[in-house]
Amino acid sequence: xxxxxxxxxxxxxxxxxxxxxxxxxxxxxxxxxxxxxxxxxxxxxxxxxxxxxxxxxxxxxxxxxxxxxxxxxxxxxxxxxxxxxxxxxxxxxxxxxxxxxxxxxxxxxxxxxxxxxxxxxxxxxxxxxxxxxxxxxxxxxxxxxxxxxxxxxxxxxxxxxxxxxxxxxxxxxxxxxxxxxxxxxxxxxxxxxxxxxxxxxxxxxxxxxxxxxxxxxx
Amino acid sequence: xxxxxxxxxxxxxxxxxxxxxxxxxxxxxxxxxxxxxxxxxxxxxxxxxxxxxxxxxxxxxxxxxxxxxxxxxxxxxxxxxxxxxxxxxxxxxxxxxxxxxxxxxxxxxxxxxxxxxxxxxxxxxxxxxxxxxxxxxxxxxxxxxxxxxxxxxxxxxxxxxxxxxxxxxxxxxxxxxxxxxxxxxxxxxxxxxxxxxxxxxxxxxxxxxxxxxxxxxxxxxxxxxxxxxxxxxxxxxxxxxxxxxxxxxxxxxxxxxxxxxxxxxxxxxxxxxxxxxxxxxxxxxxxxxxxxxxxxxxxxxxxxxxxxxxxxxxxxxxxxxxxxxxxxxxxxxxxxxxxxxxxxxxxxxxxxxxxxxxxxxxxxxxxxxxxxxxxxxxxxxxxxxxxxxxxxxxxxxxxxxxxxxxxxxxxxxxxxxxxxxxxxxxxxxxxxxxxxxxxxxxxxxxxxxxxxxxxxxxxxxxxxxxxxxxxxxxxxxxxxxxxxxxxxxxxxxxxxxxxxxxxxxxxxxxxxxxxxxxxxxxxxxxxxxxxxxxxxxxxx
Numbered sequence: 164x165x166x167x168x169x170x171x172x173x174x175x176x177x178x179x180x181x182x183x184x185x186x187x188x189x190x191x192x193x194x195x196x197x198x199x200x201x202x203x204x205x206x207x208x209x210x211x212x213x214x215x216x217x218x219x220x221x222x223x224x225x226x227x228x229x230x231x232x233x234x235x236x237x238x239x240x241x242x243x244x245x246x247x248x249x250x251x252x253x254x255x256x257x258x259x260x261x262x263x264x265x266x267x268x269x270x271x272x273x274x275x276x277x278x279x280x281x282x283x284x285x286x287x288x289x290x291x292x293x294x295x296x297x298x299x300x301x302x303x304x305x306x307x308x309x310x311x312x313x314x315x316x317x318x319x320x321x322x323x324x325x326x327x328x329x330x331x332x333x334x335x336x337x338x339x340x341x342x343x344x345x346x347x348x349x350x351x352x353x354x355x356x357x358x359x360x361x362x363x364x365x366x367x368x369x370x371x372x373x374x375x376x377x378x379x380x381x
Numbered sequence: 382x383x384x385x386x387x388x389x390x391x392x393x394x395x396x397x398x399x400x401x402x403x404x405x406x407x408x409x410x411x412x413x414x415x416x417x418x419x420x421x422x423x424x425x426x427x428x429x430x431x432x433x434x435x436x437x438x439x440x441x442x443x444x445x446x447x448x449x450x451x452x453x454x455x456x457x458x459x460x461x462x463x464x465x466x467x468x469x470x471x472x473x474x475x476x477x478x479x480x481x482x483x484x485x486x487x488x489x490x491x492x493x494x495x496x497x498x499x500x501x502x503x504x505x506x507x508x509x510x511x512x513x514x515x516x517x518x519x520x521x522x523x524x525x526x527x528x529x530x531x532x533x534x535x536x537x538x539x540x541x542x543x544x545x546x547x548x549x550x551x552x553x554x555x556x557x558x559x560x561x562x563x564x565x566x567x568x569x570x571x572x573x574x575x576x577x578x579x580x581x582x583x584x585x586x587x588x589x590x591x592x593x594x595x596x597x598x599x600x601x602x603x604x605x606x607x608x609x610x611x612x613x614x615x616x617x618x619x620x621x622x623x624x625x626x627x628x629x630x631x632x633x634x635x636x637x638x639x640x641x642x643x644x645x646x647x648x649x650x651x652x653x654x655x656x657x658x659x660x661x662x663x664x665x666x667x668x669x670x671x672x673x674x675x676x677x678x679x680x681x682x683x684x685x686x687x688x689x690x691x692x693x694x695x696x697x698x699x700x701x702x703x704x705x706x707x708x709x710x711x712x713x714x715x716x717x718x719x720x721x722x723x724x725x726x727x728x729x730x731x732x733x734x735x736x737x738x739x740x741x742x743x744x745x746x747x748x749x750x751x752x753x754x755x756x757x758x759x760x761x762x763x764x765x766x767x768x769x770x771x772x773x774x775x776x777x778x779x780x781x782x783x784x785x786x787x788x789x790x791x792x793x794x795x796x797x798x799x800x801x802x803x804x805x806x807x808x809x810x811x812x813x814x815x816x817x818x819x820x821x822x823x824x825x826x827x828x829x830x831x832x833x834x835x836x837x838x839x840x841x842x843x844x845x846x847x848x849x850x851x852x853x854x855x856x857x858x859x860x861x862x863x864x865x866x867x868x869x870x871x872x873x874x875x876x877x878x879x880x881x882x883x884x885x886x887x888x889x890x891x892x893x894x895x896x897x898x899x900x901x902x903x904x905x906x907x908x909x910x911x912x913x914x915x916x917x918x919x920x921x
Contacts, residue, residue, distance in 0.1 A: 197884050198892060199870055206864035206884060211662055254909075259916035304668050313775070316881040321891035328895025332902035339906035343913075 165368060168380035169361040171273045172353055176236070179227045180354055186220040187330065189213075194327050217297055224294070239273060242280035250277045254343070264344045267362045281333070289329050296323035420558035429553035432496050432534050433510035438557060440509055447509035449619035455494040456505055456512065458482070460626050467754040469626045472501055475753035477694065477768045477788045477847035478576035481803045484831030487531040488807040491543050492571040499531045502833065514560070517567050521559035524551055525570065529807075544574050544588075565601060566591045568610040577729075580684060581691045584738060584786035585853035589686025597686035599857045613646040622646040628850055630674065630747035630773070631781050648675040672880055674745070674781035678862040679855050682737045683786060686854075687718045693733035694790035697842035700819040701727055708819060728806075728816040730791075740784030740851045742874055744773030749848070758800045760843070766801070768792070768847040775879025782877055784851040792845045793825055797837030804828035 172180075193213040196204045204212070231237040249265040254277070257265070266275035274282065296319045299306070303316055341350040353359035358380050363371070371379050419425055424438045440447055450456050459470035471489075475481050482489040483501035490498040495513050498505045505511065513532055515524045526534055527548055528541040535548035542548050569591055576582030580589075589597050599605040600613075614623045623646035632647035635654040648656070654670065657663035669678075684690040703709040708727035714734040715721055725731050751769045752760055760766045768788075773780035793802050805827035808814030815824035821840065829836035867874045868884035875885070886892060 197868075198886075199884060202865075206868050207662060210665060210864070210883075214661065214665075259912055261917065304671075307671075313879060313881050320881060320883060320886075321889070325891050325895050328892075328899050331895075332899050335899070335902040335906055339910065342910070 164362050164364060166267075166360055167363050167368060167371075168358045169270065169363065169371065170357045170378040170380075171268075171270070171359050171361060172357040174357065175226075175230055177354055177357060179223060179230070182223050183220065183227075186216045186223070187334065189216045190220065191327065191331055191334070194324075198324060214301065217294075217301070221294060221298075224290070238271065240279060240283050240286060242283045243272075243276055245276065247276040247280070250275050258343065268359060270361055270363060270367050273359060273361070285330075285333060289326055289333070292322060292326040293330065296320070296326065415561060419560045422558070425554065425557040427554060429557065430536070432513055432515065432532070432553070433508075435553050435557045436496075436510045436512050436514050439514045439560075443514075446514065446619065447512045450494065450512045450514075451505075451507070451509075453494075453619050453621070454624075455619075455621070458493070458505070460624070462626055462748075462750075464627060464748055465750050467750055469751055469754055473754060474751045475768065475801045475803065476576075477790060477792065477845055478582055478691075479806060480792070481828065481832065483803055484805040484828045485807040488529050490531045491526050491528050492574075493532040496532045501831075515553075515556050516570070517563045518560040519556040519567065520561040520564065521552070521556045522566070523549070524553075524556040525549075542570075544570050545578060563609065563611055565609050572610075576691065578691075580688045582788075583849055583853070584683040584690035584692075584740075585680065585849075585851045587684070587686065587688035587690070589688045590853070593686050593854075595857050596860065598854050600855055605857070613651075615644075615646065617644075625850065626749050628745070628747035628749065630745050630783065631779060648679075672775075672782060674783045676850075676852050676855070677742060677782050677784050679858075680740065680784055680851050680853075681856055681860065681862045681866070682739055683784075683851050683854050684736050684738045687716065687736070689714065689716050689722060689734040689736040690738060690786065691732050692735045692738065692786070692788060693731070694729070694788070695731040696793060697730060697791040698725070699728060699730035699815065700821060701725075702819065727819055738786070739873070741787045742782050742784055742877060743771060743848070744775055744780045744877065744879070745771050745783035745785075745850065746773040746777060746780040748772045749850075753801050760794060760799055760801060762794060762796065762799055762841070762843045765789075765844040765846055766792075766794075768801075768845050771848045771850075775877075782874060782880075786849040786851055788847040788849060790845055791842045793821060793840050794843050795825075795829075795837050796839045796841035798835060800834070802829055802836065802840060803832035803834060805831060 190213060193204060193209045193216070195201060196209045197206065197213065231240075246266055253262060253265050264275075268275075272279075299319050300316070300323055303312075306312065307316075309315065341347050344350070368379075422442075424441055429435050429438075436447070454460055454470060457470065458472040459468065461468050471482050479485070479489070486499045486501055490501075493505065493513075494516055495505055495511045497511060513526075515534070516526060524534060525542040525544070525546075525548070526532055528543050528545070530540075534551040534553070535542065537550050538548060540548045569586075569588060572583075572586050573579060573588050573590065574581070575586070580587030590601050593602045595602045595605045600608045611621075614621045616622070622644055629645055629647045632645055632649035633654060634645075635649045636651065652675070655667045656670070656675070657666040701709075709725075710723055710727070711725035712721035713724040714732075716734070717736055722734050723729075723732055724734075749769050749771055752758065752767060771785070773783075793804060794800065795802050802825045804815060804821075804824045805811070805813055806815045806824060808827075809817055811827070812818060813820075813823040813827035815821065818824070825840050826836060826838070862873070865884070866872055868882055870885055872882075872885060874880075874882065
């Protein structure tokens with residue numbers, strides 16, 4: 164077992180991540196404005212920006228979903244219990260004692276178990292909640308004839324806002340956790356360069372060196 | 382070419398003539414290119430001594446005009462609402478201003494589109510010459526009606542005109558030879574002065590519309606479309622589109638095709654049902670038209686152009702006298718042009734005024750019912766009484782959120798029979814008229830007698846309100862209401878039920894829950910971070 168800098172975030176995934184980040188920030192900013200948290204933008208332009216950003220993000224998600232399944236990367240996001248308690252204990256206790264992060268990244272497991280289950284939850288519950296309610300919200304005029312449409316719209320809008328706050332909370336924790344361990348820069352770097360420090364088995368290392376040498380740094 | 386050259390001086394003369402005519406007389410009607418020059422008609426080139434004489438001359442060519450006008454609401458002042466069955470019109474209703482026509486005829490019928498209607502208990506005069514052609518068609522700008530003459534023009538400089546100006550001797554011959562299609566000031570000399578003065582009644586109809594700037598009215602401004610009333614209130618056989626009793630709250634037909642519709646004065650009949658441009662913003666705005674009337678966004682304020690509207694009229698305080706026992710007045714409201722407006726008159730009570738006034742908003746399906754026309758006319762004096770009531774519902778598919786001027790005040794009622802009362806206010810020679818004698822008891826008894834209604838002899842005063850749909854004084858698109866005027870907590874439509882409006886629920890439960898979650902996340906990471914900092918300190 165040796166620790167190597169391996170390209171685990173290909174260009175598309177990084178592009179996806181940062182586009183998504185920018186769009187989510189824009190959506191949170193405009194959405195908060197629309198809901199009275201601030202009044203920096205006029206309402207009309209805020210609605211337009213929110214709508215356009217949402218449509219672009221939906222496109223990004225369609226591409227990302229396609230990519231996740233065609234490349235098999237989706238497996239990275241399936242939650243596994245193994246090592247979960249160790250990681251949880253680390254964040255709740257060990258971190259204050261100066262312990263090292265207990266999780267070592269593997270080639271097909273670049274997220275720690277807590278990360279994986281969080282991303283899984285986002286992808287399976289929160290993101291669908293936001294885009295399903297968002298699309299229904301946006302297309303209200305196409306279904307306004309259903310009985311109690313106003314009530315349904317109220318429910319949908321509230322779910323949309325709730326899901327948005329969950330995402331906002333995720334962003335807070337997500338950004339904070341970048342400061343844990345090796346530090347903020349070190350944690351952001353893989354999503355910029357694509358290379359992260361991964362524990363490789365000799366077989367994996369040999370395979371990469373032979374077949375995909377460009378994925379290995381130094 | 383020679384023909385053009387010979388025609389040129391003529392054209393120049395015409396242009397010069399029209400310019401000078403504009404300066405000295407009424408403004409030219411845009412787009413009127415009549416094939417008849419009435420100043421060339423011999424029958425009009427004579428001295429007239431009365432309005433009906435002019436009408437007789439008009440009818441010698443316009444043979445059906447009298448019959449057409451006599452079937453119009455302008456002449457009959459009566460309207461049977463086909464949907465509610467209520468018998469309405471000025472002849473019948475009690476309003477929230479001077480109350481009623483009956484008993485006050487020659488004063489109120491001064492604005493009748495005819496001559497000599499001095500008894501509301503009789504139909505308007507039926508002889509063909511009783512129609513007043515000039516009040517609408519005079520283009521000399523000097524025809525008017527006497528304030529107390531049952532529709533007749535002043536033939537000498539005595540008294541007041543219907544706009545409150547000092548009367549002058551009208552030159553009927555000049556008026557007759559000038560006739561053309563009605564301009565803004567033709568309609569305006571009655572409709573701008575309803576309720577006893579400039580803009581008193583409607584809020585969106587005032588003398589400011591004779592020559593408005595674009596801010597005041599984008600359609601009627603000479604700097605805008607320079608339209609006249611009849612461009613929207615289209616006519617057929619002297620019947621006008623547009624009713625305040627049976628309103629088109631929405632117009633799903635739009636512009637209609639082919640050509641021009643002659644039955645509606647709706648916004649949609651020109652602008653269509655999807656008036657905003659086809660882009661992402663325009664589509665969103667078009668999404669609103671199934672809920673919001675055009676007027677709601679496009680008339681952010683009424684009583685523009687420097688003319689205030691009366692918003693409160695308390696008749697109960699009328700009748701006070703000063704130390705010498707005389708009627709007196711107070712003029713506490715200063716209009717933006719510096720004019721002082723009455724805030725108290727012994728003959729009328731207390732007033733409040735508003736300029737650039739914000740409308741109130743209600744669901745409206747176009748139907749207006751009147752308390753005085755309701756079965757038996759019974760009212761509930763324990764509540765503020767709706768002189769008229771509007772109906773509408775979020776879910777009936779035809780109602781829209783409409784802007785209204787809400788006129789409020791206090792009015793007299795029969796405190797035994799619980800009905801609104803008719804009052805005799807005008808009558809310089811009677812010993813019962815309120816404005817002559819300042820005695821409510823006598824004025825009501827006389828008014829009820831004139832109206833032929835039962836009166837117990839006991840009266841009191843009740844709080845009243847009355848709705849006036851706002852539809853004129855459309856602002857330029859750039860001044861339309863901003864989204865946030867409504868899409869905000871405590872926005873303009875805060876009282877409107879039955880719709881979900883994004884942006885209005887900032888402090889609603891779910892949003893609050895979300896904010897708490899977000900705050901907990903922030904607190905969590907802050908606490909976690911602090912613990913890390915302190916525990917590391919401990920290590921060192």
